[in-house]
Amino acid sequence: xxxxxxxxxxxxxxxxxxxxxxxxxxxxxxxxxxxxxxxxxxxxxxxxxxxxxxxxxxxxxxxxxxxxxxxxxxxxxxxxxxxxxxxxxxxxxxxxxxxxxxxxxxxxxxxxxxxxxxxxxxxxxxxxxxxxxxxxxxxxxxxxxxxxxxxxxxxxxxxxxxxxxxxxxxxxxxxxxxxxxxxxxxxxxxxxxxxxxxxxxxxxxxxxxxxxxxxxxxxxxxxxxxxxxxxxxxxxxxxxxxxxxxxxxxxxxxxxxxxxxxxxxxxxxxxxxxxxxxxxxxxxxxxxxxxxxxxxxxxxxxxxxxxxxxxxxxxxxxxxxxxxxxxxxxxxxxxxxxxxxxxxxxxxxxxxxxxxxxxxxxxxxxxxxxxxxxxxxxxxxxx
Amino acid sequence: xxxxxxxxxxxxxxxxxxxxxxxxxxxxxxxxxxxxxxxxxxxxxxxxxxxxxxxxxxxxxxxxxxxxxxxxxxxxxxxxxxxxxxxxxxxxxxxxxxxxxxxxxxxxxxxxxxxxxxxxxxxxxxxxxxxxxxxxxxxxxxxxxxxxxxxxxxxxxxxxxxxxxxxxxxxxxxxxxxxxxxxxxxxxxxxxxxxxxxxxxxxxxxxxxxxxxxxxxxxxxxxxxxxxxxxxxxxxxxxxxxxxxxxxxxxxxxxxxxxxxxxxxxxxxxxxxxxxxxxxxxxxxxxxxxxxxxxxxxxxxxxxx
Numbered sequence: 001x002x003x004x005x006x007x008x009x010x011x012x013x014x015x016x017x018x019x020x021x022x023x024x025x026x027x028x029x030x031x032x033x034x035x036x037x038x039x040x041x042x043x044x045x046x047x048x049x050x051x052x053x054x055x056x057x058x059x060x061x062x063x064x065x066x067x068x069x070x071x072x073x074x075x076x077x078x079x080x081x082x083x084x085x086x087x088x089x090x091x092x093x094x095x096x097x098x099x100x101x102x103x104x105x106x107x108x109x110x111x112x113x114x115x116x117x118x119x120x121x122x123x124x125x126x127x128x129x130x131x132x133x134x135x136x137x138x139x140x141x142x143x144x145x146x147x148x149x150x151x152x153x154x155x156x157x158x159x160x161x162x163x164x165x166x167x168x169x170x171x172x173x174x175x176x177x178x179x180x181x182x183x184x185x186x187x188x189x190x191x192x193x194x195x196x197x198x199x200x201x202x203x204x205x206x207x208x209x210x211x212x213x214x215x216x217x218x219x220x221x222x223x224x225x226x227x228x229x230x231x232x233x234x235x236x237x238x239x240x241x242x243x244x245x246x247x248x249x250x251x252x253x254x255x256x257x258x259x260x261x262x263x264x265x266x267x268x269x270x271x272x273x274x275x276x277x278x279x280x281x282x283x284x285x286x287x288x289x290x291x292x293x294x295x296x297x298x299x300x301x302x303x304x305x306x307x308x309x310x311x312x313x314x315x316x317x318x319x320x321x322x323x324x325x326x327x328x329x330x331x332x333x334x335x336x337x338x339x340x341x342x343x344x345x346x347x348x349x350x351x352x353x354x355x356x357x358x359x360x361x362x363x364x365x366x367x368x369x370x371x372x373x374x375x376x377x378x379x380x381x382x383x
Numbered sequence: 384x385x386x387x388x389x390x391x392x393x394x395x396x397x398x399x400x401x402x403x404x405x406x407x408x409x410x411x412x413x414x415x416x417x418x419x420x421x422x423x424x425x426x427x428x429x430x431x432x433x434x435x436x437x438x439x440x441x442x443x444x445x446x447x448x449x450x451x452x453x454x455x456x457x458x459x460x461x462x463x464x465x466x467x468x469x470x471x472x473x474x475x476x477x478x479x480x481x482x483x484x485x486x487x488x489x490x491x492x493x494x495x496x497x498x499x500x501x502x503x504x505x506x507x508x509x510x511x512x513x514x515x516x517x518x519x520x521x522x523x524x525x526x527x528x529x530x531x532x533x534x535x536x537x538x539x540x541x542x543x544x545x546x547x548x549x550x551x552x553x554x555x556x557x558x559x560x561x562x563x564x565x566x567x568x569x570x571x572x573x574x575x576x577x578x579x580x581x582x583x584x585x586x587x588x589x590x591x592x593x594x595x596x597x598x599x600x601x602x603x604x605x606x607x608x609x610x611x612x613x614x615x616x617x618x619x620x621x622x623x624x625x626x627x628x629x630x631x632x633x634x635x636x637x638x639x640x641x642x643x644x645x646x647x648x649x650x651x652x653x654x655x656x657x658x659x660x661x662x663x664x665x666x667x668x669x670x671x672x673x674x675x676x677x678x679x680x681x682x683x684x685x686x687x688x
Contacts, residue, residue: 223398230629231660235409238648238656315525322527323629323645335527342531342634346539356528363523 039372194252199259207267499574521568
């Protein structure tokens with residue numbers, strides 16, 4: 001076609017051709033989803049978090065439960081004093097011990113205590129043969145030469161042994177964070193899967209059967225939804241005992257109510273449509289109508305409900321962990337890590353901020369993806 | 384309308400009965416009796432204890448006795464604290480939680496509605512962006528994270544507010560913000576979208592066409608109608624405040640009912656768990672019912688069949 005504006009013969013087939021590429025429904029959804037920066041950002045964050053949680057533990061040399069009581073409450077970024085011989089640094093822990101820090105930021109062991117000079121508020125440690133003094137008369141504590149009382153020069157170095165520091169039992173926070181994220185995501189996915197099954201079956205039957213069955217089933221849902229689910233999750237946890245399985249069972253048995261409502265509403269409106277009538281006319285069974293026609297058509301809203309359920313399940317797990325009735329130590333979850341950290345929030349705020357940040361990231365990511373998905377699947381719903 | 388409320392009330396009572404039944408069954412499904420976890424008791428002692436608390440009766444009889452007690456406002460004795468009854472815990476804890484919750488509700492209403500109005504009136508401008516950003520943060524970040532950050536900033540860093548206790552009015556500030564954070568954000572969003580919807584209606588255009596001043600259009604014509612959906616959400620908000628108080632009471636060391644509940648869960652004090660659950664559920668159902676009545680009174684358009 002050299003001349004784009006040339007008149008075509010009426011027999012020319014190009015006349016009728018659709019030049020624009022036809023987009024499928026999935027393509028349409030993807031197009032709308034892709035053009036929402038928050039949704040894409042959320043999606044990327046979820047993928048990164050999954051990688052972090054699943055692959056991360058293979059790249060760390062620590063285990064989530066191994067304690068190192070010599071290196072307790074070491075922050076990610078330390079204020080250190082230069083050693084008198086210049087071969088490394090010294091870091092003062094909160095329990096008034098001195099930890100050796102190598103030049104590259106990796107941690108050595110604790111320095112050996114030589115003696116206590118309580119009248120001058122000093123503790124003398126042995127640093128490679130020279131005596132150094134820890135002066136604890138005023139806060140913040142300082143390291144000085146015991147003879148001249150001259151402070152050693154200070155500087156800040158990053159903790160290279162434990163990138164995110166250690167907790168109050170000397171466990172690596174980065175490793176615990178990986179396992180905690182893994183637990184949170186696993187709880188969320190499994191609980192949501194259980195919800196999906198119960199909710200779809202319950203809502204599907206209720207919506208399709210209609211009449212008295214529907215009324216009774218919806219009354220049950222009404223009654224369940226009048227009680228705060230938190231209470232019932234806690235009750236179920238009491239019966240089953242604490243642990244990962246109990247959390248999943250508790251969340252799965254209680255959280256399906258929203259899903260059942262959504263599925264029922266969808267099925268109720270879809271079953272009156274012509275294609276269901278057509279399916280009935282050709283003699284399809286109830287089961288195949290439900291499974292092949294109604295559920296796939298309701299999939300959009302189901303998917304949106306799922307992405308909204310995931311953050312609330314994660315929140316619930318963190319909530320239980322924080323109250324101390326979730327996972328039991330030494331297992332880590334984001335909630336229990338926050339709970340452990342509140343005890344020494346004043347001195348080690350990083351122990352709280354790191355898992356809290358991850359929880360917020362997860363919540364934001366899933367909320368954004370849910371929003372994006374809702375707008376993409378059904379632009380009419382857009383607020 | 385009376386018929387509708389009678390029906391709602393009936394449904395509420397059925398719900399309450401089922402809640403009590405389910406709670407009772409769950410608590411008795413726990414393997415072992417309430418005294419098995421203690422030191423090994425001799426059989427006679429255990430039998431005596433069981434007889435004292437009527438645990439040797441058949442289960443249906445126990446259930447109806449419990450129900451009878453509840454009707455008289457008797458939640459039964461605590462198994463873990465001898466000499467204390469569940470009523471004592473509720474009588475001690477609930478006024479504290481209730482006061483905190485009441486102040487929080489006032490805070491939620493006073494903060495969220497102006498926020499929502501501002502966002503809707505300044506739709507698309509920076510005020511809207513700020514309100515929506517705050518609301519999104521409030522909905523997504525868990526309350527215990529918010530609480531810990533607030534404590535760290537305002538108590539530890541600035542030293543301006545106490546980090547625990549409710550001794551002075553200052554002590555209430557952080558717990559109320561933490562407890563109400565989620566609800567404020569949620570209600571503000573609700574208020575905004577509802578007001579935006581109303582502002583697009585024909586009668587608002589008419590009001591403007593008449594030459595009414597903009598504040599009058601908003602507060603007299605739009606807001607009244609926009610408030611209706613917001614009031615519906617108040618019922619669930621009470622529920623949120625109730626369970627939210629578990630965390631807040633724990634963090635801020637408030638001696639309320641929530642802390643008692645969580646403690647009784649970790650101590651496995653079954654009657655307390657059961658009693659407090661039933662108490663919470665009753666309270667909540669009553670609140671939802673009141674909101675419903677209120678809802679019906681302010682919107683005469685709603686017809687109930």
